[in-house]
Amino acid sequence: xxxxxxxxxxxxxxxxxxxxxxxxxxxxxxxxxxxxxxxxxxxxxxxxxxxxxxxxxxxxxxxxxxxxxxxxxxxxxxxxxxxxxxxxxxxxxxxxxxxxxxxxxxxxxxxxxxxxxxxxxxxxxxxxxxxxxxxxxxxxxxxxxxxxxxxxxxxxxxxxxxxxxxxxxxxxxxxxxxxxxxxxxxxxxxxxxxxxxxxxxxxxxxxxxxxxxxxxxxxxxxxxxxxxxxxxxxxxxxxxxxxxxxxxxxxxxxxxxxxxxxxxxxxxxxxxxxxxxxxxxxxxxxxxxxxxxxxxxxxxxxxxxxxxxxxxxxxxxxxxxxxxxxxxxxxxxxxxxxxxxxxxxxxxxxxxxxxxxxxxxxxxxxxxxxxxxxxxxxxxxxxxxxxxxxxxxxxxxxxxxxxxxxxxxxxxxxxxxxxxxxxxxxxxxxxx
Amino acid sequence: xxxxxxxxxxxxxxxxxxxxxxxxxxxxxxxxxxxxxxxxxxxxxxxxxxxxxxxxxxxxxxxxxxxxxxxxxxxxxxxxxxxxxxxxxxxxxxxxxxxxxxxxxxxxxxxxxxxxxxxxxxxxxxxxxxxxxxxxxxxxxxxxxxxxxxxxxxxxxxxxxxxxxxxxxxxxxxxxxxxxxxxxxxxxxxxxxxxxxxxxxxxxxxxxxxxxxxxxxxxxxxxxxxxxxxxxxxxxxxxxxxxxxxxxxxxxxxxxxxxxxxxxxxxxxxxxxxxxxxxxxxxxxxxxxxxxxxxxxxxxxxxxxxxxxxxxxxxxxxxxxxxxxxxxxxxxxxxxxxxxxxxxxxxxxxxxxxxxxxxxxxxxxxxxxxxxxxxxxxxxxxxxxxxxxxxxxxxxxxxxxxxxxxxxxxxxxxxxxxxxxxxxxxxxxxxx
Numbered sequence: 001x002x003x004x005x006x007x008x009x010x011x012x013x014x015x016x017x018x019x020x021x022x023x024x025x026x027x028x029x030x031x032x033x034x035x036x037x038x039x040x041x042x043x044x045x046x047x048x049x050x051x052x053x054x055x056x057x058x059x060x061x062x063x064x065x066x067x068x069x070x071x072x073x074x075x076x077x078x079x080x081x082x083x084x085x086x087x088x089x090x091x092x093x094x095x096x097x098x099x100x101x102x103x104x105x106x107x108x109x110x111x112x113x114x115x116x117x118x119x120x121x122x123x124x125x126x127x128x129x130x131x132x133x134x135x136x137x138x139x140x141x142x143x144x145x146x147x148x149x150x151x152x153x154x155x156x157x158x159x160x161x162x163x164x165x166x167x168x169x170x171x172x173x174x175x176x177x178x179x180x181x182x183x184x185x186x187x188x189x190x191x192x193x194x195x196x197x198x199x200x201x202x203x204x205x206x207x208x209x210x211x212x213x214x215x216x217x218x219x220x221x222x223x224x225x226x227x228x229x230x231x232x233x234x235x236x237x238x239x240x241x242x243x244x245x246x247x248x249x250x251x252x253x254x255x256x257x258x259x260x261x262x263x264x265x266x267x268x269x270x271x272x273x274x275x276x277x278x279x280x281x282x283x284x285x286x287x288x289x290x291x292x293x294x295x296x297x298x299x300x301x302x303x304x305x306x307x308x309x310x311x312x313x314x315x316x317x318x319x320x321x322x323x324x325x326x327x328x329x330x331x332x333x334x335x336x337x338x339x340x341x342x343x344x345x346x347x348x349x350x351x352x353x354x355x356x357x358x359x360x361x362x363x364x365x366x367x368x369x370x371x372x373x374x375x376x377x378x379x380x381x382x383x384x385x386x387x388x389x390x391x392x393x394x395x396x397x398x399x400x401x402x403x404x405x406x407x408x409x410x411x412x413x414x415x416x417x418x419x420x421x422x423x424x425x426x427x428x429x430x431x432x
Numbered sequence: 433x434x435x436x437x438x439x440x441x442x443x444x445x446x447x448x449x450x451x452x453x454x455x456x457x458x459x460x461x462x463x464x465x466x467x468x469x470x471x472x473x474x475x476x477x478x479x480x481x482x483x484x485x486x487x488x489x490x491x492x493x494x495x496x497x498x499x500x501x502x503x504x505x506x507x508x509x510x511x512x513x514x515x516x517x518x519x520x521x522x523x524x525x526x527x528x529x530x531x532x533x534x535x536x537x538x539x540x541x542x543x544x545x546x547x548x549x550x551x552x553x554x555x556x557x558x559x560x561x562x563x564x565x566x567x568x569x570x571x572x573x574x575x576x577x578x579x580x581x582x583x584x585x586x587x588x589x590x591x592x593x594x595x596x597x598x599x600x601x602x603x604x605x606x607x608x609x610x611x612x613x614x615x616x617x618x619x620x621x622x623x624x625x626x627x628x629x630x631x632x633x634x635x636x637x638x639x640x641x642x643x644x645x646x647x648x649x650x651x652x653x654x655x656x657x658x659x660x661x662x663x664x665x666x667x668x669x670x671x672x673x674x675x676x677x678x679x680x681x682x683x684x685x686x687x688x689x690x691x692x693x694x695x696x697x698x699x700x701x702x703x704x705x706x707x708x709x710x711x712x713x714x715x716x717x718x719x720x721x722x723x724x725x726x727x728x729x730x731x732x733x734x735x736x737x738x739x740x741x742x743x744x745x746x747x748x749x750x751x752x753x754x755x756x757x758x759x760x761x762x763x764x765x766x767x768x769x770x771x772x773x774x775x776x777x778x779x780x781x782x783x784x785x786x787x788x789x790x791x792x793x794x795x796x797x798x799x800x801x802x803x804x805x806x807x808x809x810x811x812x813x814x815x816x817x818x819x820x821x822x823x824x825x826x827x828x829x830x831x832x833x834x835x836x837x838x839x840x841x842x843x844x845x846x847x848x849x850x851x852x853x854x855x856x857x858x859x860x861x862x863x864x
Contacts, residue, residue, distance in 0.1 A: 033499035043503045050499035058494060066674055067465035067482040071475045071808060077675055105723025107697030108540055119579070131709070136698040136723065139711040143696030147551070154709075234724070242498055243509055243727035264575030265539030266568040275813050277563070277586075279571035291537025291568065292666070294726050295675035376503060381707055 008334050008404045019326060019396035025319045028311055028392040032240075039374030040398045040405075044390030045214060045354050046378055048240030054303040061299045080298040081267075081289060087302060088239070088248055091309045093212070093231070094222035099253055101285045102235075102246045102298055106213055107136045109232035109249040110180075112261040112288055114144050116251075117178040117207040117230060120259045124177035124206070128153045130163055134186045137211050141180060150177070160343055161350070162190030169200045176206040183221065183231075184214035184352035187380050189324075189344045191219060191352055198227035207255075213237060216248075217304075218320055218353035218391070220313050229255055238353065238390060239304040246297045251285045265290030307392070316391040320353040323389035326396055327355045330403040338410040343384055357385045365409050373405045440766050440836045451758060451828035457751050460743055460824040464672075471806030472830045472837075476822030477646065477786050478810055480672030486735040493731045512730040513699075513721060519734060520671070520680055523741045525644070525663070526654035531685055533717045534667075534678045534730055538645055539568045541664035541681040542612075544693040544720055546576050548683075549610040549639040549662060552691045556609035556638070560585045562595055566618045569643050573612060582609070592775055593782070594622030601632045608638040615653065615663075616646035616784035619812050621756075621776045623651060623784055630659035639687075645669060648680075649736075650752055650785035650823070652745050661687055670785065670822060671736040678729040683717045697722030739824070748823040752785040755821035758828055759787045762835040770842040775816055789817045797841050805837045 020026055033050040035041055041049065065073040081102045089100030103109060118127065127141050131154040138154070145152045155171045157163045162185045172179055179201040184191050198208045210231040215221055217238030223231060231250040235241040251259065264279045266272045267289035281287035308316065325348050331340060335357065343356040359365060366379035378386040387402065388394075452458055465482040467473055473481065497505040513534045521532030535541060550559065559573050563586040570586070577584045587603045589595045594617045604611055611633040616623050630640045642663040647653060649670030655663060663682040667673040683691065696711045698704045699721035713719035740748065757780050763772060767789065775788040791797060798811035810818040819834065820826075 033495070035502065036500060041502055047498075047503040047506070049502065050494065055495060055499075058490065062482065062490060062674070063465070063487060066479070067487075068468060070467065070473060070481065071479040072802070074479070074675070104536060104540060105697070107699075107723030108536060108695060111695045111697075111722070135701070135704070135707040138709070139696040139698060139701060142711045143694055146694075236724070242494070243506070244724045244729070245726070247723070262575055263540060263543045264571040265537070265543075266571060267539075269567070269571060272567070273813070275567040277570070279574045290543070291539030291679070292668070292676045294677070294729055296728055296732075297676070297726055300728075370504070381705070 008330065008400050008407070012330070012400055016396040016400040019322065023319060023396070025311060025315060025391055026395070029395070031307060032393050037374065038401070039376065040402045041376050042387045042389065042394065042398070042402055043376045043378055044393055045237050045386070045388030047243060048237055048304070048390060049393050050242070051240050051303055051307050053307060054240075054242070054300050057299050057303045058296065061296055077295045080295060080302070081293045082286065084298050084302045084305070085248055085285070088235070088305045089250065091305055092216050092221065092313060093250060094220070094224050095250055096224060096253060098284050099223070100248055100250045101288060102248050102293065102301060103289050104247060106211070106232055106234045106247040107140060109247050110137060110140050110209070110211065111144065112263055113209050113230040113232055113249060113251070114141060114178060114180060116259045116261045117209060118144070118148070118150060121177035121207060124175055125149060126151050126153050126175045127178045127180065128155060128171050128176055128206070129180045130154070130182065131156050132159055132185070132187070133180070133182055134211060134213070137180060137182065160188050160190065161345055162188060163192045163197060165193055165196040165200045168197050172201055172204040172206050174205060176201070176204050178207050178209060180209040180211070182211040182214060184219060186214050187343070187384055187386060188356050189214070189352040189354040191215070191350055194226040194228055202227060214352055217308055218316065220317055223250055228252065235301045235304060239301060239308065241297065241301040241304040244297070245301055246294050249285070249288055251288060256284050256287070261288050263290040267291060267293065311392055319391040320389055321348045323391065323394055323396065323399065324348065324351050324353060324355050327387060327389065327399045327403070330399060331355065331357060334403050334407050335410070338407060340410070353390065354386055354388045357387070358383050359385060359410070365406065368409045369405060373409065375402050375405050377402070440762065440832050440839070444762070444832055448828040448832040451754065455751060455828070457743060457747060457823055458827070461827070463739060464825050469806065470833070471808065472834045474807065474809045474819045474821070474826065474830070474834055476825055477669050477818070477820030479675060480669055480736070480822060481825050482674070483672050483735055483739050485739060486672075486674070486732050489731050489735045490728065493728055509727045512727065512734070513725045514718065516730050516734045516737065517680055517717070520667070520737045521682065523737055524648050524653065524745060525682060526652070526656050527682055528656060528685060530716050531655070532680055532682045533720060534680050534725065534733060535721050536679060538643070538664050538666045538679040539572060541679050542569060542572050542641070542643065543576065544695055545641050545662040545664055545681060545683070546573060546610060546612060548691045548693045549641060550576070550580070550582060553609035553639060556607055557581060558583050558585050558607045559610045559612065560587060560603050560608055560638070561612045562586070562614065563588050564591055564617070564619070565612070565614055566643060566645070569612060569614065592620050592622065593777055594620060595624045595629060597625055597628040597632045600629050604633055604636040604638050606637060608633070608636050610639050610641060612641040612643070614643040614646060616651060618646050619775070619816055619818060620788050621646070621784040621786040623647070623782055626658040626660055634659060646784055649740055650748065652749055655682055660684065667733045667736060671733060671740065673729065673733040673736040676729070677733055678726050681717070681720055683720060688716050688719070693720050695722040699723060699725065743824055751823040752821055753780045755823065755826055755828065755831065756780065756783050756785060756787050759819060759821065759831045759835070762831060763787065763789060766835050766839050767842070770839060772842070785822065786818055786820045788812070789819070790815050791817055791842070797838065800841045801837060805841065807834045807837045809834070
């Protein structure tokens with residue numbers, strides 16, 4: 001393919017090899033499982049790869065702790081929601097001990113937090129969010145306001161650059177109970193100015209709830225310096241904790257005593273094994289627990305966090321910026337003439353760890369890339385191709401190969417399918 | 433110990449050996465992991481044992497599907513909540529396809545179902561439950577009625593025999609929106625007459641919500657013939673799906689179109705990947721999904737259900753009745769003089785798969801049994817020792833040995849601790 005009309009060319013491959021050779025995180029890839037052949041996985045922002053250490057930990061939890069230790073292992077499991085939450089909070093969120101707990105799914109946590117927030121702002125009638133926020137975030141708020149004396153206000157932000165403090169200032173007022181936004185936009189990857197936006201919301205007397213799903217593990221977060229009140233997020237993307245892994249939630253310490261969530265289960269109760277009459281919540285963030293925690297999943301979150309801690313979130317961010325910057329360059333040089341348009345911020349410090357491209361045939365291209373060329377990316381309606389860069393597992397050569405194949409697929413237009421994937425082997429030799 | 437003052441005696445051991453020899457489910461124990469030495473595990477009603485097949489399935493899901501298949505494996509995972517729910521519903525609950533889905537924890541599911549129920553009975557102001565219902569069930573309803581124009585009515589039932597249709601008749605009326613009860617009581621093990629009680633609630637115009645956590649996998653359930661409207665339960669007890677495994681929920685088909693749950697997440701939405709504006713729930717029980725399901729846990733639930741299907745729920749029930757009946761006999765013969773009193777129904781068909789004993793020093797006895805004698809049982813406040821019999825894994829000799837050790841521990845009174853567990857080896861030889 002080097003010779004083909006749409007190969008990225010030898011100069012590009014040399015550059016990718018150089019970047020990989022000087023990458024201080026290059027060896028991190030060995031800490032993850034293998035993927036088939038010469039495939040390129042650019043979907044770690046949807047499902048992170050399997051860390052090798054997680055296989056061993058899972059065996060320990062299942063075969064030893066459950067299999068042999070049986071119910072007695074609850075002595076060690078019972079603290080996992082706090083232990084793992086603290087570890088994740090301190091390593092990745094800039095939270096203090098006692099501000100983060102692992103629980104349920106992101107959706108259920110957003111519900112609990114949003115319900116708690118509107119309960120803590122009686123008399124205020126408006127909940128504000130981004131019209132283009134991740135769907136579950138919008139749906140949950142829709143469900144929350146239904147049947148309550150509340151209204152959901154959907155704000156239109158720039159679809160590439162995302163929310164800004166200026167636009168938020170025009171959208172919040174003395175009626176606003178809660179502002180709920182994503183830290184990193186799930187499509188464009190735009191990073192919101194958490195501190196600036198939170199300050200605007202607080203000036204109006206509103207609370208803030210941040211969805212960190214697309215930033216945790218990829219973008220350093222300083223919740224305690226950002227003015228965030230509440231936050232939640234998932235761990236199956238950049239934290240590499242596996243499909244449907246437990247989510248986390250954050251409640252700023254100074255807010256914990258005045259806020260109350262609606263799903264009162266035994267794990268959220270003070271002295272849960274007293275099993276007595278009358279619910280009294282635990283002190284602290286533990287009051288946001290409800291049912292029995294998913295032990296296997298929590299162990300995998302812990303392994304994922306430990307691995308990111310070892311690699312270092314600042315080094316991860318540095319490589320992530322290098323990856324997405326190189327990917328934007330590649331797109332400019334090789335895809336701009338093929339109908340693609342950048343749909344992520346151009347400024348590297350305004351981007352999370354993904355690059356989004358707009359193309360009229362994005363859905364077909366994405367399918368073709370995955371099915372026939374082993375390049376795994378995401379289609380996001382209506383016309384976006386989303387390319388995720390997970391710093392611990394993505395190489396610069398991966399990006400060169402992906403762009404080469406995107407160019408090949410797109411160049412074929414809407415005619416018959418591209419040649420068989422066997423041809424991909426030539427591309428593989430160019431990666432080394 | 434055979435010679436000891438409090439051994440159960442050779443006649444009893446011969447009887448236990450006989451019962452084990454003629455047990456058609458005796459070989460099922462080999463399908464589970466090993467437990468240490470001569471311990472006796474009577475806590476399968478709190479955490480079921482590890483099925484060997486689950487180790488292989490987990491390896492498949494983690495190392496192959498996640499590790500190699502990565503995000504592409506969502507093609508098969510996406511249906512797991514329905515596929516596993518249908519399997520569990522048909523094998524263990526007497527539900528039809530499309531009436532059961534796996535989701536979240538029991539606590540979160542009870543919240544969704546109870547909220548949906550009161551939403552479907554506008555104008556009715558009372559929610560009725562058992563004052564001694566499992567704590568999380570009571571707490572959730574407390575949380576639900578708070579801040580709504582609703583009141584929670586706690587009904588006093590006999591603490592050994594549990595709820596009856598007669599007592600329920602006096603507690604429900606034209607104001608009752610929902611009656612929420614456990615099918616099998618978590619302490620006494622009493623089985624409630626689901627059909628009779630549901631009929632009484634329906635006559636008053638109320639909906640019924642049943643917690644099946646202590647019956648699923650042990651007691652055959654016929655939801656479709658019982659008049660139950662809604663149900664939920666856990667899978668980490670008799671379904672052997674592991675600590676914190678996903679829970680299930682049931683919505684009677686004829687009710688599905690007129691009921692709506694409050695936690696609107698992307699998995700509950702029609703055409704979830706359209707990610708468009710405006711939540712519109714899926715048709716059917718899938719509208720009760722919220723966030724991303726716990727894939728590893730769902731795979732383990734499926735293995736647990738497949739194993740119980742192979743063993744047969746009717747055979748499981750027959751052995752369970754034989755086990756608890758033998759245990760009641762043993763208690764009558766060997767423990768009655770030591771301060772124990774039966775706190776479960778005497779009639780075998782009114783008991784789930786556990787036997788509960790009342791004793792003034794139950795807590796100390798339970799701790800001593802576990803820590804020094806390897807007999808794992810549950811203490812339940814204030815004075816109950818709960819002995820769970822899991823038909824696939826509990827032998828009759830287990831029960832004889834457990835009662836022998838309970839007698840030994842209790843006979844020591846409140847003096848110094850019993851001899852070191854090394855002495856337990858003698859007991860083990862008597863089991864064979």
